[in-house]
Amino acid sequence: MHDLAPLTALGADAPLHETIGAVTLTEQPDFALASLSARRGCEKEAAIALRKIIGHAAPAPGRSTNSQGLVAFWVGPAQWFVEAPYNSHEHIADELKAAGGDAVSVTEQTGGWARFDLSGETATEVLARLCPLDAPQMQSGAATRTSIEHTGCFVICREALRAFSIWVPRSSAGSVSHAIETAMRSIA
């Protein structure tokens, strides 16, 4: 076991957790992330490999699946991100590669992104100040890419109207979370 201590995307020892008005923003550092792409002509094999790990059929465009904390969401043609609890699946990329072999290209993305959860009564109003998504229409499990604070992010609806996860490029986590907090204060 190595002896290097991790730091959150915001440069703190502990994750951000803030409630403003009726919404709460929580940084979620304890998730691993990996991308999986089907190699040319291997879409079927890639889907089988994905099912082996996430226990679900590969999600369709705009959708995510969730099975015991293993979440997959569609990010491009024959391409998905898989999110998993860090403690049990730090090496989710290796797991996916082992399942898919030469049929898939897998890339570790854990360090590339930071997850922020936004929840509460007015969560969709906060999102309306941040991005062009029609958040009130997103059903639980909807997942899509959008731009927040000029930064490409993924938004996953965990519970319609109430709870969303926002995956933010890690280096921009400070600016994007600041924008989210600013919107929360605007709404409050």
Add this chain to the structure above:
Amino acid sequence: MNQINRLDGGQIDRSQTLNFTFDGKSYQAYPGDTLASALLANGVRLMGRSFKYHRPRGPLTAGSEEPNALVELRSGARQEPNTRATTTEMFDGLAANSQNRWPSLAFDAMAINDRFSNFLTAGFYYKTFMWPAAFWEKIYEPIIRKAAGLGSLSMQEDPDQYDKGFLHCDLLIIGAGPAGLSAALVAGRAGASVILADEDFAMGGRLNAERFTIGDQSGADWATSTVAELATMANVRLMSRTTIIGAFDHGIYGALERVNDHIATPAPDKPRQIFWRLYTKRCLLCAGATERPIAFANNDRPGIMLASAMRSYANRWAATPAHCIAVFVNNDDAHRTAADLVANGVDIAAVIDTRSTAPDSAYFEVIKGAQVINSSGRLGLKSISVELPSGEIRQISCGALGVSGAWNPNVHMTCHQRGRPVWNAKIAAFVPGPDGPPGMTTAGAAAGVFSTAGALENGANAAVAALASLDIKATTAPLPRAEDTEARLTPFWHTSRGKGRAWLDQQNDVTVKDVKLAHQENFRSVEHLKRYTTLGMATDQGKTSNMGGLAIMAELAGKSIPEVGTTIFRPPYTPIAIGALAGRTRGMAFHPTRLTPSHHWAKEQGATFVEVGNWLRAQWFAQPGETHWRQSVDREVLGTRASVGACDVTTLGKIDVQGADAAAFLNKIYCNGFAKLAVGKTRYGLMLREDGIAMDDGTAARLAEDHIIVTTTTANAVNVYRHMEFARQCLWPDLDVQLISTTEAWAQYAVAGPNSRALLQKIIDPEFSITNEDFPFMACGEITICGGLRARLFRISFSGELAYEIAVPTRYGDALMRRIMQAGAEFDVVPYGTEALGVMRIEKGHAAGNELNGTTTALNLGMGRMVSKIKDSIGAVLSRREGLNAPDALTMVGFRPVQSDRPIVAGAHIMAKGAPHDAAHDQGYITSACFSPNLGHSIGLGFLKNGGAREGEIIELVSPLTGVNVDAEVVSAHFVDPEGARLRA
């Protein structure tokens, strides 16, 4: 004087009194007032001075179309010029000042312009300030700017915040008058998602301003109860104080919501305004209509206003501009102004109707077939001159005159995508044409349906139709009884009788005579008319004046009004502050910032940061006692070359390339060969653009047969990724390649200097040998460090020293940098920033962004031979163009000053010794320069014609602009370790 012109009734809350000031004088008002209604109630008609002639002016309207009553609202940093008093919602403590006058509104010295009006006619600027040309900028323009203009800026930073937002709906309804409310009820009850937007703070449109009844209620009460019902529907979003400013592509509308303009100061963290982008499936424009004036001599005196505005002031705000009023009309509708005012106890001097067929009234005199031909009263209307059908002139005393030339539907937004309105002779007005923005329909007065009953029915039906096209079934409920009179008018645009100027566009001081002059001077197209006379420009965009101008031009040209046509309406519908367009994107939040994994550590070390794209990178790390950046940078360079230094290089783009054809793909992307790159090896690569110019350089490290990591320069990371993705998807879709960015997934540090290996050996787990034999120059591999953390190691060098780049998952980046410092303490490790990085790469002669500047080729960079001839790659063919391969092509070389204390200056141009300093003798230019602490003098890199063959030549570096003239010697670009022994050590 205490609200002497306040009437009974109205939709104001008399239980509470609000205090406000205008030009420093205190007045009182009620909640529900506008600034204009409150001033009128207080007996103030004079609210501003005109733009050009400084003529006294009062409000012409009661709405957003107002040309005259513009004030500077608020004070200090919040002072805002050109605010319409007619739409400014009253709040306690409101402070407004008139503008465009000196020293006071009642006595304005600049009113002298009015005496010289003969010289200031249309085209005045074009004719008068033609010569001498040199006078324009220094003399004419400042004088004109001082004399003209509307309001002044505070020149202070806006203390308020502005939000942006995004909303979606099935149906956007613009305007909450009878048509809009009726449509919203239908759509809301059908369950469609609806946004109902209205620029006013009270929804209802004209229902709030008229005495009409709907069913058993007053129109205003019906509006209130309808809004209350709509408010209970979760699928309906009511947006009052919201102006739709434009119709854009794909059903997108811009909306400005003034959430906090109606209070003195927004609460902390709350926006003053929100600029919304509305994504709509359908749009129903129910924007109503604007009454148009009739032009006659001196028709601009305070107290002369639109007849409908008078009704608004009386019925909604219980205010009248005077206690004796006349009305001048060409239609039946405006007779109601007299009727309503009589009902409110105001005296009606007379109704002057241009038509001999005008209806009679039992309550006031109607003078038929007559015209108002002049007026008097210096700072406010005192009397009017009326020409009777007999030709006799009758003077009528009155403190205010309501004018109505009938109504123009507000078609503006139907024209935002170049739709053209069509002429409706029945109402003598333009109505929306068939070619409006896709998805938009119109209803109510905006569509030329002027009666209340017509608007209610039209709005409901239009909503049903709009939703039907979305497969949403909606039905209309039985509509309540409402006024249903037909519009009866005889077009009448201006009187040709009477002496004095007849004002068409009061905001720009354009008269009937100006239009005639434009016609006479052959500026006859409407677009020319507009620009020559300025008719329809500025903050009101001619909402009350355009039609008058067109009618007169038609008359002069002997054409019909539709033949003359209209100018194009463009967004925004009403003015919008730049601050609202900027939103939160200003100051420190102008763009998002990307932080490196070692940022927080670097901050602790007192680093100075520099913006590189959105990244903040440490530029240097000043140590105690260092007072100049050069001291820090020199120390960092010398320390690295002497022992070891570390630098965060995470910002360099990293693209993960996988797939069976990964190497074949890169072989096409890079101009040099990559097909045979061995696993565990890294190679320098140069990418060309399709046109043969160098695009970016970097390294590619082969971790496996089907896995290569490409690095790019920091600045080009996105461009290169986009370029590669395009090539993958569009050029070679048959290749098995997958790309994804991993730039920030890995914290990557350069560890450079003769002791770099010794330092890293303390961190890297012992099972991985990094001796020169096991891990030679350009090796790469996956390793573990610090007892098992996965990491990547690359033996590459930008500094020219023995060097490595080591990468770990980003969350451990901070800890790794601290560990490197700790492990390197025995070697006096120095953290170095981008400045030292730059110095070392210039010393080594490595090209960077300065050299890859979008105009240079591989040949220019001294890498011509890298462009492989045995394979095809992007840009290879066009790089062989003759013109890019001339014998005297620019070549990258080094420069050192002949006198060692002189500087080499980046940007300087190169001239042969003794040659003239001009463009014809230009020999090239310096791209990078720095002080080399290793050599003890300034050095530079640059492009010199046939530079490779000119080593030893003394040339002149010049910058005539900055007075630079330095003799320099052409040398090799490799100042330090030209053989490369160090990096292979």
